[in-house]
Amino acid sequence: MARKQARRRKQAPQRRINLPRIPLARIGGVLLACGVVFASYRLSAMLLDRPITAITIDGPFERVSALQIEEAISTELAKGFLTADLDTIRDRLAALQWIDRANVVRRWPGQLEISVNEQVPAACWGEQGLLNTRGDLFVTDARHVPAELPRLSGPEGHSAEVAGRYLRIREQLIPRGLDVRRLHLDARGAWDMTLQNGIHIRIGKRDVAARTELFLDVVADIITRRATEIEYVDLRYSNGFTIGWNGATPTPKDESIGERQMLAERNE
Secondary structure, three states: OHHHHHHHHHHOOOOOOOOOOOOHHHHHHHHHHHHHHHHHHHHHHHHHOOEOOEEEEEOOOOOOOHHHHHHHOHHHHOOEOOOOOHHHHHHHHHOOOOEEEEEEEEEOOOEEEEEEEEOOOOEEEOOOEEEOOOOOEEEOOOOOOOOOOOEEEOOOOOHHHHHHHHHHHHHHHHHHOOOEEEEEEOOOOOEEEEEOOOOEEEEEOOOHHHHHHHHHHHHHHHHHHHHHHEEEEEOOEOOOOEEEEOOOOOOOOOOOHHHOOOOOOEOO
16 A cells, blocks of 8 residues: 555656746847936936036025035035035035034036025033034034033933933923023932022932922922022932022921921932
8 A cells, every 4th residue: 555655656747837938139128228228318417417617505604614515515516517416415514513404406507506504502511512402412522612501411422311301301491480500410320400590409310200200390389489598409309309498497387298398218
């Protein structure tokens, strides 16, 4: 029985799949047609291409000059009107220290129109760094740091984290008439900040999100009403906060429990 089954397996017909044959002449014709199209495109581009005869540059030019822009893209300007790479021009302009965005368009027969938006400094980073309105560090060695800008600082590589927290806190403080003058993250991961009115806020390194929420939900309203009486607020407690008053601690009868000094164990 086993021999019969083996014989049947040997005699089973094999299926063959025949692929359609494409004549070599047809393949050659397709390649030739593609080559003709490409050559025609290249020839047309060469015939229509011409030198760039003029460029117009639109922008505020407070920190970047038109000469700097021309120097940054000089190699592309030396190419033809059609062969100049607009993406390369945009990238080179965006790489300039004070340029935030750039746009480039062609205007027939030989003109390029360039428009640039300069960076807007929103905060200082460390001693000489500048952050834009999105919290990006775009200058690391500014010669002049505007004194009116808020000061942010922290370990190297943490500028985006500090800027993000600053922007979130500030967004909720501005409607209350408050603002942040300084925000610092130390090497241990502890946060502290100073408001525009000089009040110092100690946040610490644990439960930072919860403590920040407590500050925004409770403490900010207290500061709004009694800013001249407060020297500092310490949020580094497990179940409350302390307020450092200027002079004697006030004892009005209608004060809420949130405004009284909390003597819980400190939980940095």
